[in-house]
Amino acid sequence: xxxxxxxxMIFRRQERxxxxxxxxxxxxxxxxxxxxxxxxxxLTHLPPVALGTGSGGNAYDFFVPGLLIQxxxxxxxFVGFTIIADWRAGVIERFRVTPxxxxxxxxxxxxxxVVTLVVQAAVLVxxxxxxxxxxxxxxxxxSFGFIVLVAIGLASVSYATGLLTKSEDAFAPMVNxxxxxxxxxxGIFLPxxxxxxxxxxxxxxxxxxxxxxxxxxAYAGQxxxxxxxxxxxxxxxxxxAFLWLGSRVFLRENA
Amino acid sequence: xxxxxxxxxxxxxxxxxxxxxxxxGVDLTVTEGEIVGFLGPxxxxxxxTLRMLTTLLRPTAGTxxxxxxxxxxxxxxxxxxxxxxxxxxxxxMGGTDPACMVGEELADQAAxxxxxxxxxxxxxxxxxxxxxxxxxxxxLVKTLSGGQRRRxxxxxxxxxxxxxxxxxxxxxxxxxxxxxxxxxxIGKLRSELGTTVFLTTHYLEEADTLCDRVFIIDNGVIVAExxxxxxxxxxxxxxxxxxxxxxxxxxxxxxxxxxxxxxISVADDALKxxxxxxxxxxxxxxxxxxxxxxxLHSINLSRPTLDDVFLxxxxxxxxxDSPAGAQPAAAAAPAPVTATAAKE
Numbered sequence: 001x002x003x004x005x006x007x008x009m010i011f012r013r014q015e016r017x018x019x020x021x022x023x024x025x026x027x028x029x030x031x032x033x034x035x036x037x038x039x040x041x042x043l044t045h046l047p048p049v050a051l052g053t054g055s056g057g058n059a060y061d062f063f064v065p066g067l068l069i070q071x072x073x074x075x076x077x078f079v080g081f082t083i084i085a086d087w088r089a090g091v092i093e094r095f096r097v098t099p100x101x102x103x104x105x106x107x108x109x110x111x112x113x114v115v116t117l118v119v120q121a122a123v124l125v126x127x128x129x130x131x132x133x134x135x136x137x138x139x140x141x142x143s144f145g146f147i148v149l150v151a152i153g154l155a156s157v158s159y160a161t162g163l164l165t166k167s168e169d170a171f172a173p174m175v176n177x178x179x180x181x182x183x184x185x186x187g188i189f190l191p192x193x194x195x196x197x198x199x200x201x202x203x204x205x206x207x208x209x210x211x212x213x214x215x216x217x218a219y220a221g222q223x224x225x226x227x228x229x230x231x232x233x234x235x236x237x238x239x240x241a242f243l244w245l246g247s248r249v250f251l252r253e254n255a
Numbered sequence: 256x257x258x259x260x261x262x263x264x265x266x267x268x269x270x271x272x273x274x275x276x277x278x279x280g281v282d283l284t285v286t287e288g289e290i291v292g293f294l295g296p297x298x299x300x301x302x303x304t305l306r307m308l309t310t311l312l313r314p315t316a317g318t319x320x321x322x323x324x325x326x327x328x329x330x331x332x333x334x335x336x337x338x339x340x341x342x343x344x345x346x347x348m349g350g351t352d353p354a355c356m357v358g359e360e361l362a363d364q365a366a367x368x369x370x371x372x373x374x375x376x377x378x379x380x381x382x383x384x385x386x387x388x389x390x391x392x393x394x395l396v397k398t399l400s401g402g403q404r405r406r407x408x409x410x411x412x413x414x415x416x417x418x419x420x421x422x423x424x425x426x427x428x429x430x431x432x433x434x435x436x437x438x439x440x441i442g443k444l445r446s447e448l449g450t451t452v453f454l455t456t457h458y459l460e461e462a463d464t465l466c467d468r469v470f471i472i473d474n475g476v477i478v479a480e481x482x483x484x485x486x487x488x489x490x491x492x493x494x495x496x497x498x499x500x501x502x503x504x505x506x507x508x509x510x511x512x513x514x515x516x517x518x519i520s521v522a523d524d525a526l527k528x529x530x531x532x533x534x535x536x537x538x539x540x541x542x543x544x545x546x547x548x549x550x551l552h553s554i555n556l557s558r559p560t561l562d563d564v565f566l567x568x569x570x571x572x573x574x575x576d577s578p579a580g581a582q583p584a585a586a587a588a589p590a591p592v593t594a595t596a597a598k599e
Contacts, residue, residue, distance in 0.1 A: 002369070005369075006367075009363070009366045009367070013359075013363050016359070017352070017354055017355070020354060021354065086352065087347060088346070088347055088348065089347070089348045089350070089351065089352055089353065090341045090343070090347040090348040090349050090350035090351070091350055091351070091352050093311060093341050093347060093350060094339070094341065094350030094351075094411065095367065096310075096311060097309050097310065097311060097334055097337070097339040098334055098364075098367040098368055099331050099334045099335045099367075099368060099369070100367045100368075166346075253312075253313040253330075254311070254312050254313055
């Protein structure tokens, strides 16, 4: 089908450009590794109970899923920046006048972002192992599945937002305003259960909260309980909704 | 055969409170093999019309057939058959990625049209030589000169050998040398490849040099169309300026009797005559003066330019981008005798 062929074509182009200037891939990876190295040791001194249902309360089994989500969140929400530059160069318009699928213009980019994220996540998990991560292999794959879903949705909506705002000055504050609170409410660094009741209540609105909880359950060896199911439902629903939103923007007749 | 046939093409934009009619009811017919110019000042509706014809913007009214496909019914078919080179000045640039290599851009463009690798490589190679891009294949786009980058952008519009190519302000922002060089290439599109070229410009020389036919658009409406010569002829003829040694009044009287002379005026020693077909009238006028033994100091024939046409039609010069002139009637009248009208 031409949509898949077109998607692969765009993917290859974007991948080639990313590899030519890998600074962003490396910067994106440095941050979670820094968190792992500089913040992880703090968590090892928390009482195991505080870290939730984990097996023996291993701090890294708790922390790595959070960092994976953080990696996915930052890695994919800011990709919209790149499309603003492409739009300004006239590249988006040039593609829109060719018979290439307009949806593939988005899908190829999202695919590139997912591949980048999976590579970064693999590095993060390997570094985590060195620090003391002891999660089962199956759980690592489950968590990759979750962050891929997160990345697909967020990257799509980020590209759409970039294309709609057409300005870095509008895009950056907008994304920051949304992402930072969501990140804080997701219990990435510390378990939300440590917080007072009102904070835990608010945290229920963050979809990432459910996804992280599900990933932590998996890291503790629990695959089939309501927390994991909730996480899957939230992740799939979010990816589908954002993908739909993003494709609507790319499929518009006027842009 | 018509390769573009547009009827009543219109586009309105809605801003906060009011609707702006960027293009209101454009009728266009372009025949295969023509080089057609779309002329107008900034904001006249040139780019909006072009974006509609290239499927980037859906018209709010009207119909069009472009390269044999229905613009509204089958835009993908239109895209397959046209080439488009966006304008390189303004909010968006001409469509090349600064971080890509020249060769990559051409190969990717071929892939966008579903052209296979081998075939794509052949076409790329041909375009590289046709557009003087040899030796630049491995260069990053951002290191190219303005003229080189523009030639690459034109090459991208031609990779799939479209029968019709749209060039939005192809030479804007280029130095005079690159401009005339690009004109040569655009001329070759037709002579060597048989491509129909539809270009927008606000350079009169460009329309004059390149185009078989010109559409003049102003405030979203086509105000005139025709060959550059036809358009120029439409306004009050050519101007002959003569300087005679002394007997200016006799000369005025004699020349005033000639049927070809429509108007005559004297300023200092100079006689200004408005005549039809100045080039053909000149020998007869000279003979009249010679027979009366009036000696000539100098003679100058100036033909109206497209700028004069534009001025006459719209009441403002194409060269200043200010909104419609303060006194359009006054501006329109003296058009053929302005100093800038002198050509040749």
